[in-house]
Amino acid sequence: MTYNFDPDRWYENQRALLERRRACGEIDAGQFEAELERLGQRYEEMLRRLDGPFEIPNRIRTDGQP
Secondary structure: OOOOOOHHHHHHHHHHHHHHHHHOOOOOHHHHHHHHHHHHHHHHHHHHHHHOOOOOOOOOOOOOOO
16 A cells, blocks of 8 residues: 555546446446445545554464464
């Protein structure tokens, strides 16, 4: 991850892509709404991760790998 990542710009770019796909007929209005909802969820999840502390998960592997 880079320090200059702008999640708002990412969201706007992804939304614009969905709007172009709808405008050219690649997806219909229902698909657009579903994809827009999923995009919003991804954006919110991303914001939660970016706002939280950096943590490395402490997992115990069962396959003998460290």
